[in-house]
Amino acid sequence: MNSTDAKTEVDAGRLSGMVTDWSADKQAFDMHWGKLMMWVFLLGDTFIFSLFLVGYMSVRMSAAEPWPPTSEIFAMELFGIHFPLLLIAIMTFILITSSGTMALAVNYGYRKDRKKTFLLILATALLGTSFVGLQAFEWTKLIVDEGIRPWGNPFGAEQFGAVFFMVTGFHGMHVTGGVIYLFIVANKVRRGGYDRDGYESVEIAGLYWHFVDLVWVFIFAFFYLW
């Protein structure tokens, strides 16, 4: 009984906190403007990726031919053992590792530990680069060896290629852009620019990078695993 009462109180507190934020005679969102704008951008980006995935759902549900077996198309032989989806699993782990290093970079940034922040952002950017590299390898393998095209493929429903190149291509562009963004931020950290301007910019870059990882979670689940 007591715990539910406490919970209701907390909920009421949060809601009334929002009312206070909106009705106070000052800006409604009390945070760095760039961070708020990054959140707004990411909300827009969420809609873009959602539309891609909804489009994918539509063509897959309505396709009369069988959907190509992703598990087998992305399988690899390693030391003579057959692993389904191995390359994609490695890419997933690379992206999660990079998300972890970025989270630590943001944390060390707020502790004003310039060297650690720089090295962690650099590690994030390099992991991102290797992700893009593996994706280029994956695309080459699919186009050259498997003969998958946006208009058709030997495995089944021809919509597969269009969805694959559009969704992973758009995500890959986000990763590439993120890597460039991270290199710029890392360089400014190294030069000590944020000791003057504040380390919010590192957190903002982190928001973008985590979002790219977040999108991959959905692509991995719906496109590769489903």
Place this chain on the structure above:
Amino acid sequence: MNEATEQQHPIGIFLKVWLLLFVLSIFSYMVDYFQLQGYWRWSLILIFMVLKAALIMSVFMHFMWERFALQFILLTPLFAIAIFVVMMAWESDYIHWTRLAFLSFDSGG
């Protein structure tokens, strides 16, 4: 502005979430590795996906520490996406039916 003090979260929680994300990723890969099919496959994929997404967003993106005003403004628009998914699922189901009914795929052309 209490921003500077607000953002000092202990490193431990990030390391724990990082580890958890690894474990969840291994689990979702195992779904494919052991070739689970049907409802087991779909429900496990969705569970691991939602858990991973929630962890990344709430902890790595600091969402759980944001004020409710921001959380509210970011989460409510997602209902529009949910409604769109349902509508497109109905539509696609119908298109699938018309294709099977009128394009006669089984006759071999």
